[in-house]
Amino acid sequence: MLQILSNRTYRHLFAAQLIALIGTGLATVALGLLAYELAGPDAGVVLGTALAIKMIAFVLVAPVAAAFAERLPRRSMLVCLDLVRAAVVLLLPFVTEVWQVYVLIFVLQSASAGFTPAFQATIPDVLPEEKDYTRALSLTRLAYDLESLVSPILAAALLTVVSFHELFAGTVIGFLASAALVVSVTLPSPKPSVPRGIYERTTRGLKIYLATPRLQGLLAVSMAVAASGAMVIVNTVVIVQGEYGLTQKATAVALAAYGAGSMTAALMLPRILDKVPDRSIMLAGISLLAVGLVSGTLVQGFAALLPLWFLLGLGYSMAQTPAGRLLRRSSHAEDRPALFAAQFALSHACWLITYPLAGWLGVSVGLPMTFVIMAGITAAAVATALALWPSSDPEIVDHHHHGLADDDPHWTEGGHRHGHRHAHGFVIDKLHQQWPRHG
Numbered sequence: 001m002l003q004i005l006s007n008r009t010y011r012h013l014f015a016a017q018l019i020a021l022i023g024t025g026l027a028t029v030a031l032g033l034l035a036y037e038l039a040g041p042d043a044g045v046v047l048g049t050a051l052a053i054k055m056i057a058f059v060l061v062a063p064v065a066a067a068f069a070e071r072l073p074r075r076s077m078l079v080c081l082d083l084v085r086a087a088v089v090l091l092l093p094f095v096t097e098v099w100q101v102y103v104l105i106f107v108l109q110s111a112s113a114g115f116t117p118a119f120q121a122t123i124p125d126v127l128p129e130e131k132d133y134t135r136a137l138s139l140t141r142l143a144y145d146l147e148s149l150v151s152p153i154l155a156a157a158l159l160t161v162v163s164f165h166e167l168f169a170g171t172v173i174g175f176l177a178s179a180a181l182v183v184s185v186t187l188p189s190p191k192p193s194v195p196r197g198i199y200e201r202t203t204r205g206l207k208i209y210l211a212t213p214r215l216q217g218l219l220a221v222s223m224a225v226a227a228s229g230a231m232v233i234v235n236t237v238v239i240v241q242g243e244y245g246l247t248q249k250a251t252a253v254a255l256a257a258y259g260a261g262s263m264t265a266a267l268m269l270p271r272i273l274d275k276v277p278d279r280s281i282m283l284a285g286i287s288l289l290a291v292g293l294v295s296g297t298l299v300q301g302f303a304a305l306l307p308l309w310f311l312l313g314l315g316y317s318m319a320q321t322p323a324g325r326l327l328r329r330s331s332h333a334e335d336r337p338a339l340f341a342a343q344f345a346l347s348h349a350c351w352l353i354t355y356p357l358a359g360w361l362g363v364s365v366g367l368p369m370t371f372v373i374m375a376g377i378t379a380a381a382v383a384t385a386l387a388l389w390p391s392s393d394p395e396i397v398d399h400h401h402h403g404l405a406d407d408d409p410h411w412t413e414g415g416h417r418h419g420h421r422h423a424h425g426f427v428i429d430k431l432h433q434q435w436p437r438h439g
Contacts, residue, residue, distance in 0.1 A: 004135050009126050009185040014136075016181035017119065018143050020082070023174020025151020026158075027089055030167035031101075038098050046098055050105045051355065057109035058348035065114030066341030067202040070334070074122055074189040075182055081115040082179035086172045093165040117344045121336035124328040125188040134273050134325060141266035141321045145259045188333075205338030208427070209346065211434060212330045217279070217389025218323055219346055224286035224381035225319050226350035227374045228293055228312055230358040232258050235370065236309075238362055244302050257306045261313025269321050278322040279389055285318025286382050293375035297368045331427055 005011045035046040069077055088108040095101055127133045155167055209215045232255075240251045265285075273281060292312045299305050323343065331339045354377070361370040 002139075004127060004132050004139070007127065007132075009187070010123070010136065012181045012185045013119070013123065013126065014139065014143070016178040017140070018147075019174045019181070020085075020178040021143060021147040021174075022151055022154065023089075023171035023178075025147050026155050026167045026174075027092075027171040029151065029155035030164045030171075031092070031105075033164040033167075034092065034095070034101070035098075038095070038101065046101065048359075049102065052352070053102055053105050054109040055348050055352040055355070057106050058113045059345045059352060061110045061113040062117055062341040062345040062348075063202050063205060063338070065110075066117060066205055066338045069114070069118045069337045069341075072189075073187075074118060074337075075185075075187040077118060078115060078122075078182045078187075079179045081111045081118075082175045082182065084111040085115070086175035086179070089168050089171045089175065093168050113341075113344065117341035118337050120324065120344075121340040122187055124324070124336065125333055130325065130328075131270075131274065133328065134322075135270045137321050137324045138266045138270050141269075141317055142263055145263045145266065145317075148259050149256060204335060205340070205342030206346075208331060208335060208339050209342040212427075214279070214326050214389050214393050215330055215343075217385040218282075218326050218343070219350075220381045220385035220388060221282050221286055221319050221323070222343075222347040223350045223354075224289055224378040224385075225316055226347070226354040227358075227377040227381070228289040229316060230351065230354035231293060231296070231370070231374045232309060232312055234355060234358040235362050235367065239305065239367060240302065243367065246302060250302060254302070254305060254309055258309040258313040258316075261310035261315075262317040263313075264310075265314045265317035266321055269318070273322060273325075277393075278325055279391065279393060282319050282322055283382065283385060283389075285315045285320075286378060286385065288312075288315035289319065290375055290378040290382055293371050293378055296371035296375075329427075335427075 005014065031050065032043070032047060035050070036043040039046045085108055088104050088111070092101070092104055095104065123136050124133050127136055158167060158170070209219070236254050236258075237251050240246050240254050241248070244250070269281070289312060292308055292315060295308055299308055324340075327336070327339050327343055354374075358370065358374060361373055365373075
């Protein structure tokens, strides 16, 4: 997996991502402490609202940001958004009112909603070989999981020598370092051959996404991932400290078990994906999530919770990691930022539903029934993915073109032509508005 770091451009981009992730992790800890300083016992309400604002920004802003990304040089856009994020975090230690936190969080997460999909869409252009790109996806998954383990430890160590306000400085440094690393490389910026209007640029990714069967299946997978992930993130502290009467340290250990499962899958997936189709891996992952959530009703103690959380982390990574391969396979290079933005928005819309649902159900119907309901949502997502995503999902699809002139250059893209039919790597675009009903 580490061999792909020999590619200088990818190495710098990965380092930029890793440094920015650690900085964001420090800011997450500091934000919790800031919320307590401003709101005292109501800090949970402040953090819950900030999380909702984050998800709303991701859902609403990502497609709009992708529309502008099409017109801007990729490197300039990423650097500017890193600088915006640094400037916002620089202001956070000086806020004195809760509403100011909400405004800054919206601006910060709006910048992230523009940065992340554009960044993700750049990697397949930098690593055009699918084997290399698969390893990059696994490395990214590992980076996210390691950040969730390292950032709290680093924050705890720093808090022994500085106040939490200085943690925000670490985040600023992270974003500035990220910007410097992006500046240090040349990035491809594929542009469409024909200029598009703002409406088409904004909706382009969603149209491609919803018209592609494998991506319809990916949306169902995203809902399963969000249902199980929300159960873990929202209710781990309730289960460990509320039900079992254990300490914050035990909560951290439980979340570490979840992260360990995710990292284990990320390490195994590159070799498995060389031999096993994405669909099989991802459906196995969300099936494991459904079974794991049902098993949650039987767990009676901390010792049994840890292997369950490990299995849920394993299923989470199996379902989540290959998603970029599907997006890459389903778009032309110039459409990738819009498609990655659509996945970013739609997947976070799933989280926006499941986060409050997991919390509300836990309080109103109890944890065992919450496990059952979230398992039901996950099982329904498995059934939906099976129905929408055909088991036969070839890249090269035989299809017809009625009304296309015989001398149109598009005919040369396919293999052997049969009247008005030919075959080539099929994606939704101007000439292919709908997926063929018959291969």
